[in-house]
Amino acid sequence: MLSVLITVLVLHVLAAVFWAGSTFTLAWLGGERAEQLFGAQMGAAALAVITGFYLWGELHRGPFGMAEQILAVGVAAAFAAAGVQGALIGGARRKIIAGADPTALRRRMAAGERIATILLAITLIAMTAVRYI
Ligand code: HEM
Numbered sequence: 001m002l003s004v005l006i007t008v009l010v011l012h013v014l015a016a017v018f019w020a021g022s023t024f025t026l027a028w029l030g031g032e033r034a035e036q037l038f039g040a041q042m043g044a045a046a047l048a049v050i051t052g053f054y055l056w057g058e059l060h061r062g063p064f065g066m067a068e069q070i071l072a073v074g075v076a077a078a079f080a081a082a083g084v085q086g087a088l089i090g091g092a093r094r095k096i097i098a099g100a101d102p103t104a105l106r107r108r109m110a111a112g113e114r115i116a117t118i119l120l121a122i123t124l125i126a127m128t129a130v131r132y133i
Helices: 002-028 034-059 066-097 102-132
Strands: none
Touching: 002 034, 002 102, 034 066, 034 102, 066 102
């Protein structure tokens, strides 16, 4: 049904915009308050992945052609971004909750946001280009 597809696409783009946009901003701010946004970012990432696989099933079922290969690059970059954020920001967040000084962990979180920024830019390029392939 077209209305379901449009709703899922809108949810996908909203989740993606929040995840990528907040990552770009936190990288710009040097990881400032990254630990506070981590939970919301991972929630948005999960929503982007679930809705993304629904869209793939609806719009790209069948042969693994050029469009699907480009999408797969975007998906791989998104998973890598989530992994980097989980390891660097999630790890730092756990230490902060356990009582560590956030200032000492700021460089590590900034590095995580910068790496994730590059990866999510690759995802966005792949996702938006694929429609015209
Ligand atoms: C990780 C799992 C993901 C999967 C399986 C997935 C899959 C898809 C699919 C199948 C489409 C529709 C493409 C088409 O029109 O033919 C799409 C659109 C889109 N995706 Fe993803 N996606 C994922 C994650 C992401 C992430 C992390 C972002 C951004 C950070 C993103 C951003 C977008 C955008 C902006 C569109 C709309 C493109 C347009 O309509 O012009 N996606 N995605």
